[in-house]
Amino acid sequence: xxxxxxLHPDDLAYRIGLRDLLIARRVELDYSQTQLADVMGVPQSTxxxxxxxxxWRVERTQDIAYALRLRVVMxxxxxxxxxxxxxxxxxxxxxxxxxLVDRQNLVRALVDAREACHVTxxxxxxxxxxxxxxxxxxxxxxxxxxxxxxxQRYLRALGGELWIGADALDxxxxxxxxxxxxxxxTAA
Numbered sequence: 001x002x003x004x005x006x007l008h009p010d011d012l013a014y015r016i017g018l019r020d021l022l023i024a025r026r027v028e029l030d031y032s033q034t035q036l037a038d039v040m041g042v043p044q045s046t047x048x049x050x051x052x053x054x055x056w057r058v059e060r061t062q063d064i065a066y067a068l069r070l071r072v073v074m075x076x077x078x079x080x081x082x083x084x085x086x087x088x089x090x091x092x093x094x095x096x097x098x099x100l101v102d103r104q105n106l107v108r109a110l111v112d113a114r115e116a117c118h119v120t121x122x123x124x125x126x127x128x129x130x131x132x133x134x135x136x137x138x139x140x141x142x143x144x145x146x147x148x149x150x151x152q153r154y155l156r157a158l159g160g161e162l163w164i165g166a167d168a169l170d171x172x173x174x175x176x177x178x179x180x181x182x183x184x185x186t187a188a
Contacts, residue, residue: 006149007156014164015056015148018072021166022061023051025068039067058106058146062099071167071175072102074151076109079160081116084109091172103146110154111139117158127157 006012026036033051037044040063050060058074065072075084087105089098114124121139125132138150152162167175 005153007153008161010161011149011152011156014152014162015053018061018148018164018166019051019053019056022064022068022070025065025070029068031068036064036067040064056148058103058148058151059099061148062102063095065166066095066099066169069169069171071169073163073165073167074102074106075163076113076155076158077161077163079113079117079155079158081113084113084163091170091175104141106151107139107141107146110151113155113160114139114158119158124154124157128153 026033031039033047034044037047040047042063046060047064049055050064058072062072073086075086076082077084086102089101091098093101114121121135122132125135128135138154148162155162169175
């Protein structure tokens, strides 16, 4: 799915809130964009593009958060079939593998939420204004390449929302504490 128009005005605010949290964390750790990019092994322009909101890909968001010792937490909220929660990931796993597992679990939770709402792929695709084959590819995504707005739009079409938060990580990568919920509602 390509970058969509938001179905709810809060969704852009949630993405901006997540971006602002990551920028504040970068500043708190006294990293410049260049220093953060060096830690991540990417060009400084990658961090700069993220900080101006182009694009908000889930995997890039995870990479930046992890370099700042945070874990981005996302799952369906305010929908039947839950509670939807983030799966535990072994902190000894390489970060990229942890992130892929998180994204695959997110996609699985999105599909579970659609099925719990008794909505077919055809009906959801029609409400999103996309072809059912596009939705099918999104739901069978094995690479975990996701745009944050697509996940939000998918859940809004079902009557729910994407819960977004962040956890602080120990230096070894295990969760130290929940840091912040960025959605308008509290987690179930």
